Amino acid sequence: MTLVLLILGLLGATFAASVLVALPDAVQLLYTQQNLGTYVPAASVEPVLTIGMVLQGLTWLATAGVSVWLLVRGRRAFYVPVIGAAVSLVALFVVMSIALSSDPTLLDFYSRP
Template sequence: MAENSSSTPPGTPPEDSRPRPQYGELAPEGWSWTPTPDERTLATPDAPVSSAAPVAAPHPRGTAPRWDRPVTLSLLVLGLLSTLFAVSMLAMITDSIQLIYTQLDLGGYEPDPSVPGLVTAGIVSVCLVWLATAAGAILLLARGRRAFYVPLIGAVLFVVVFIAFSSAVLATDPTLLNDPNLMDVYGSL
Protein backbone atom coordinates (compact mmCIF):
# COMPACT_ATOMS: atom_id res chain seq x y z
CA MET A 1 0.00 0.00 0.00
CA ALA A 2 1.28 3.37 -0.84
CA GLU A 3 1.29 6.01 1.80
CA ASN A 4 -0.85 9.04 1.35
CA SER A 5 1.51 11.93 0.74
CA SER A 6 -1.03 14.46 1.96
CA SER A 7 -1.12 12.95 5.46
CA THR A 8 2.55 13.67 6.26
CA PRO A 9 3.96 17.17 6.29
CA PRO A 10 6.50 17.92 3.58
CA GLY A 11 10.15 17.42 4.56
CA THR A 12 9.60 14.56 7.02
CA PRO A 13 10.61 11.07 6.01
CA PRO A 14 7.85 8.49 5.90
CA GLU A 15 7.45 6.37 9.02
CA ASP A 16 8.90 2.87 8.72
CA SER A 17 6.47 0.31 10.12
CA ARG A 18 8.87 -2.59 9.83
CA PRO A 19 10.45 -3.96 13.04
CA ARG A 20 13.96 -2.81 13.77
CA PRO A 21 16.59 -5.37 12.88
CA GLN A 22 17.93 -7.36 15.80
CA TYR A 23 21.15 -9.32 15.88
CA GLY A 24 21.85 -8.42 12.24
CA GLU A 25 19.09 -10.54 10.71
CA LEU A 26 17.97 -7.86 8.25
CA ALA A 27 21.33 -6.19 7.78
CA PRO A 28 23.25 -6.66 4.54
CA GLU A 29 26.60 -8.42 4.68
CA GLY A 30 29.46 -6.29 5.97
CA TRP A 31 27.18 -3.69 7.55
CA SER A 32 27.85 -2.63 11.15
CA TRP A 33 25.79 -0.27 13.23
CA THR A 34 27.18 2.46 15.43
CA PRO A 35 24.61 4.34 17.49
CA THR A 36 24.41 8.12 17.40
CA PRO A 37 24.53 9.98 20.72
CA ASP A 38 20.73 10.37 20.64
CA GLU A 39 20.22 6.66 20.11
CA ARG A 40 22.57 5.81 22.99
CA THR A 41 20.41 7.67 25.49
CA LEU A 42 17.25 6.16 24.04
CA ALA A 43 18.70 2.66 24.16
CA THR A 44 19.20 2.67 27.93
CA PRO A 45 16.03 1.32 29.49
CA ASP A 46 14.46 3.36 32.24
CA ALA A 47 13.52 1.74 35.53
CA PRO A 48 9.96 0.50 35.35
CA VAL A 49 7.53 2.59 37.34
CA SER A 50 5.41 0.48 39.61
CA SER A 51 2.36 1.61 41.50
CA ALA A 52 2.47 -1.43 43.79
CA ALA A 53 4.31 -1.50 47.08
CA PRO A 54 8.07 -1.95 46.73
CA VAL A 55 9.20 -5.54 46.88
CA ALA A 56 12.04 -6.32 49.27
CA ALA A 57 15.16 -7.01 47.29
CA PRO A 58 16.93 -10.26 48.06
CA HIS A 59 19.83 -9.88 50.45
CA PRO A 60 23.25 -9.99 48.86
CA ARG A 61 25.50 -12.70 50.15
CA GLY A 62 26.98 -11.86 53.55
CA THR A 63 24.15 -9.66 54.77
CA ALA A 64 21.88 -10.80 57.52
CA PRO A 65 18.16 -10.13 57.56
CA ARG A 66 16.92 -7.05 59.41
CA TRP A 67 15.52 -9.00 62.36
CA ASP A 68 18.85 -10.66 63.16
CA ARG A 69 20.59 -7.67 64.75
CA PRO A 70 17.88 -6.78 67.33
CA VAL A 71 17.26 -10.44 68.17
CA THR A 72 20.98 -11.10 68.65
CA LEU A 73 21.49 -8.01 70.79
CA SER A 74 18.42 -8.85 72.90
CA LEU A 75 19.72 -12.36 73.48
CA LEU A 76 23.13 -10.96 74.47
CA VAL A 77 21.51 -8.61 77.01
CA LEU A 78 19.45 -11.50 78.38
CA GLY A 79 22.65 -13.54 78.58
CA LEU A 80 24.41 -10.75 80.49
CA LEU A 81 21.57 -10.58 83.02
CA SER A 82 21.67 -14.38 83.37
CA THR A 83 25.42 -14.24 83.87
CA LEU A 84 25.08 -11.69 86.64
CA PHE A 85 22.41 -13.85 88.28
CA ALA A 86 24.58 -16.98 87.99
CA VAL A 87 27.58 -15.16 89.47
CA SER A 88 25.51 -14.13 92.48
CA MET A 89 24.14 -17.68 92.85
CA LEU A 90 27.62 -19.19 92.75
CA ALA A 91 28.94 -16.58 95.18
CA MET A 92 26.16 -17.44 97.66
CA ILE A 93 26.18 -21.22 97.24
CA THR A 94 27.83 -21.84 100.62
CA ASP A 95 25.15 -19.72 102.32
CA SER A 96 22.48 -21.73 100.48
CA ILE A 97 23.99 -25.00 101.67
CA GLN A 98 24.10 -23.64 105.23
CA LEU A 99 20.40 -22.80 104.93
CA ILE A 100 19.66 -26.40 103.89
CA TYR A 101 21.69 -27.64 106.88
CA THR A 102 19.63 -25.43 109.17
CA GLN A 103 16.33 -26.64 107.71
CA LEU A 104 17.33 -30.28 108.07
CA ASP A 105 18.86 -29.81 111.59
CA LEU A 106 22.24 -31.10 110.42
CA GLY A 107 24.27 -28.62 112.44
CA GLY A 108 26.83 -26.23 110.96
CA TYR A 109 28.15 -26.44 107.46
CA GLU A 110 31.92 -26.72 107.08
CA PRO A 111 32.82 -26.23 103.40
CA ASP A 112 35.49 -28.43 101.90
CA PRO A 113 38.80 -26.64 101.23
CA SER A 114 38.18 -27.01 97.47
CA VAL A 115 34.84 -25.11 97.56
CA PRO A 116 36.27 -21.56 97.31
CA GLY A 117 38.37 -22.60 94.30
CA LEU A 118 35.39 -24.27 92.65
CA VAL A 119 33.23 -21.20 93.24
CA THR A 120 35.90 -18.90 91.79
CA ALA A 121 36.46 -21.19 88.79
CA GLY A 122 32.70 -21.35 88.24
CA ILE A 123 32.33 -17.57 88.31
CA VAL A 124 35.24 -17.09 85.92
CA SER A 125 33.99 -19.84 83.57
CA VAL A 126 30.46 -18.45 83.40
CA CYS A 127 31.81 -14.97 82.65
CA LEU A 128 34.18 -16.32 79.98
CA VAL A 129 31.32 -18.17 78.29
CA TRP A 130 29.34 -14.95 78.05
CA LEU A 131 32.34 -12.94 76.83
CA ALA A 132 33.14 -15.50 74.14
CA THR A 133 29.50 -15.57 73.08
CA ALA A 134 29.31 -11.78 72.90
CA ALA A 135 32.58 -11.52 70.97
CA GLY A 136 31.52 -14.17 68.45
CA ALA A 137 28.09 -12.62 67.92
CA ILE A 138 29.46 -9.09 67.54
CA LEU A 139 32.08 -10.25 65.02
CA LEU A 140 29.40 -11.93 62.94
CA LEU A 141 27.17 -8.85 63.15
CA ALA A 142 30.05 -6.61 62.09
CA ARG A 143 30.61 -8.81 59.02
CA GLY A 144 26.93 -8.63 58.17
CA ARG A 145 26.31 -12.31 58.76
CA ARG A 146 23.48 -14.00 60.63
CA ALA A 147 24.40 -14.23 64.33
CA PHE A 148 21.28 -14.99 66.40
CA TYR A 149 22.31 -18.62 66.89
CA VAL A 150 25.56 -17.71 68.69
CA PRO A 151 23.81 -16.51 71.90
CA LEU A 152 21.60 -19.60 71.81
CA ILE A 153 24.63 -21.90 71.66
CA GLY A 154 26.25 -19.79 74.38
CA ALA A 155 23.15 -20.21 76.56
CA VAL A 156 23.33 -23.99 76.31
CA LEU A 157 27.04 -23.95 77.16
CA PHE A 158 26.34 -21.50 80.00
CA VAL A 159 23.74 -23.83 81.56
CA VAL A 160 26.10 -26.81 81.30
CA VAL A 161 28.96 -24.90 82.97
CA PHE A 162 26.72 -23.50 85.72
CA ILE A 163 25.22 -26.90 86.56
CA ALA A 164 28.63 -28.58 86.45
CA PHE A 165 30.19 -26.19 88.97
CA SER A 166 27.11 -26.13 91.22
CA SER A 167 27.07 -29.93 91.24
CA ALA A 168 30.80 -30.04 91.94
CA VAL A 169 30.33 -27.83 95.02
CA LEU A 170 27.40 -29.94 96.24
CA ALA A 171 29.38 -33.14 95.64
CA THR A 172 32.04 -32.01 98.13
CA ASP A 173 29.58 -32.37 101.02
CA PRO A 174 28.98 -36.04 101.90
CA THR A 175 26.69 -35.17 104.83
CA LEU A 176 24.15 -33.50 102.62
CA LEU A 177 24.40 -36.14 99.91
CA ASN A 178 23.89 -39.05 102.34
CA ASP A 179 21.06 -37.51 104.40
CA PRO A 180 17.90 -39.65 104.08
CA ASN A 181 15.65 -36.75 105.21
CA LEU A 182 16.59 -34.66 102.18
CA MET A 183 14.09 -36.46 99.98
CA ASP A 184 11.37 -36.24 102.63
CA VAL A 185 11.75 -32.45 102.95
CA TYR A 186 12.12 -31.57 99.26
CA GLY A 187 10.16 -34.42 97.65
CA SER A 188 11.39 -36.93 95.20
CA LEU A 189 13.68 -35.60 92.51
Protein backbone atom coordinates in the same frame (compact mmCIF):
# COMPACT_ATOMS: atom_id res chain seq x y z
CA MET B 1 17.55 -9.89 68.00
CA THR B 2 21.18 -10.80 68.62
CA LEU B 3 21.76 -7.72 70.76
CA VAL B 4 18.66 -8.42 72.85
CA LEU B 5 19.85 -11.98 73.41
CA LEU B 6 23.31 -10.72 74.37
CA ILE B 7 21.80 -8.34 76.93
CA LEU B 8 19.69 -11.16 78.34
CA GLY B 9 22.82 -13.30 78.39
CA LEU B 10 24.68 -10.66 80.37
CA LEU B 11 21.87 -10.57 82.90
CA GLY B 12 21.87 -14.37 83.02
CA ALA B 13 25.64 -14.56 83.52
CA THR B 14 25.41 -12.02 86.32
CA PHE B 15 22.60 -13.99 87.94
CA ALA B 16 24.53 -17.27 87.60
CA ALA B 17 27.60 -15.73 89.23
CA SER B 18 25.47 -14.43 92.10
CA VAL B 19 23.95 -17.89 92.54
CA LEU B 20 27.45 -19.33 92.86
CA VAL B 21 28.38 -16.68 95.42
CA ALA B 22 25.28 -17.50 97.48
CA LEU B 23 25.67 -21.29 97.28
CA PRO B 24 27.45 -21.75 100.65
CA ASP B 25 24.76 -19.70 102.40
CA ALA B 26 22.04 -21.72 100.69
CA VAL B 27 23.65 -24.97 101.80
CA GLN B 28 23.88 -23.63 105.37
CA LEU B 29 20.17 -22.83 105.20
CA LEU B 30 19.49 -26.39 104.07
CA TYR B 31 21.61 -27.70 106.95
CA THR B 32 19.62 -25.56 109.39
CA GLN B 33 16.25 -26.64 108.01
CA GLN B 34 17.15 -30.32 108.10
CA ASN B 35 18.99 -30.18 111.47
CA LEU B 36 22.26 -31.34 109.94
CA GLY B 37 24.48 -29.08 112.04
CA THR B 38 26.82 -26.41 110.73
CA TYR B 39 27.97 -26.42 107.13
CA VAL B 40 31.73 -26.34 106.76
CA PRO B 41 32.64 -26.16 103.08
CA ALA B 42 35.44 -28.38 101.86
CA ALA B 43 38.67 -26.67 100.87
CA SER B 44 37.86 -27.28 97.21
CA VAL B 45 34.49 -25.49 97.23
CA GLU B 46 35.76 -21.91 97.11
CA PRO B 47 38.13 -22.46 94.16
CA VAL B 48 35.45 -24.41 92.27
CA LEU B 49 32.93 -21.61 92.76
CA THR B 50 35.51 -19.02 91.69
CA ILE B 51 36.27 -21.03 88.56
CA GLY B 52 32.53 -21.22 87.89
CA MET B 53 32.14 -17.44 88.14
CA VAL B 54 35.09 -16.87 85.82
CA LEU B 55 33.65 -19.45 83.43
CA GLN B 56 30.33 -17.57 83.33
CA GLY B 57 32.10 -14.33 82.45
CA LEU B 58 34.34 -15.92 79.83
CA THR B 59 31.39 -17.70 78.24
CA TRP B 60 29.52 -14.43 77.90
CA LEU B 61 32.58 -12.59 76.57
CA ALA B 62 33.23 -15.29 73.97
CA THR B 63 29.57 -15.28 72.96
CA ALA B 64 29.52 -11.51 72.63
CA GLY B 65 32.78 -11.48 70.69
CA VAL B 66 31.68 -14.10 68.18
CA SER B 67 28.25 -12.48 67.81
CA VAL B 68 29.67 -9.03 67.12
CA TRP B 69 32.24 -10.48 64.73
CA LEU B 70 29.48 -12.24 62.76
CA LEU B 71 27.28 -9.13 62.75
CA VAL B 72 30.14 -6.98 61.46
CA ARG B 73 30.67 -9.47 58.65
CA GLY B 74 26.97 -9.18 57.77
CA ARG B 75 25.99 -12.67 58.86
CA ARG B 76 23.22 -13.95 61.08
CA ALA B 77 24.33 -14.36 64.68
CA PHE B 78 21.18 -14.93 66.73
CA TYR B 79 22.10 -18.56 67.31
CA VAL B 80 25.43 -17.72 68.99
CA PRO B 81 23.84 -16.30 72.19
CA VAL B 82 21.50 -19.29 72.30
CA ILE B 83 24.46 -21.67 72.16
CA GLY B 84 26.28 -19.52 74.73
CA ALA B 85 23.28 -19.75 77.08
CA ALA B 86 23.24 -23.52 76.77
CA VAL B 87 26.98 -23.74 77.50
CA SER B 88 26.58 -21.35 80.44
CA LEU B 89 23.72 -23.39 81.91
CA VAL B 90 25.63 -26.66 81.60
CA ALA B 91 28.71 -25.05 83.19
CA LEU B 92 26.58 -23.72 86.06
CA PHE B 93 25.10 -27.14 86.81
CA VAL B 94 28.49 -28.87 86.56
CA VAL B 95 30.14 -26.39 88.94
CA MET B 96 27.26 -26.62 91.42
CA SER B 97 27.31 -30.42 91.23
CA ILE B 98 31.04 -30.53 91.91
CA ALA B 99 30.70 -28.14 94.85
CA LEU B 100 27.76 -30.01 96.38
CA SER B 101 29.21 -33.47 95.82
CA SER B 102 32.22 -32.57 97.97
CA ASP B 103 30.03 -32.55 101.10
CA PRO B 104 29.71 -36.00 102.70
CA THR B 105 26.88 -34.88 105.01
CA LEU B 106 24.68 -33.86 102.08
CA LEU B 107 25.53 -37.01 100.16
CA ASP B 108 24.62 -39.13 103.17
CA PHE B 109 21.41 -37.16 103.77
CA TYR B 110 20.20 -37.54 100.19
CA SER B 111 21.23 -41.18 99.87
CA ARG B 112 18.91 -42.21 102.73
CA PRO B 113 15.63 -43.78 101.66
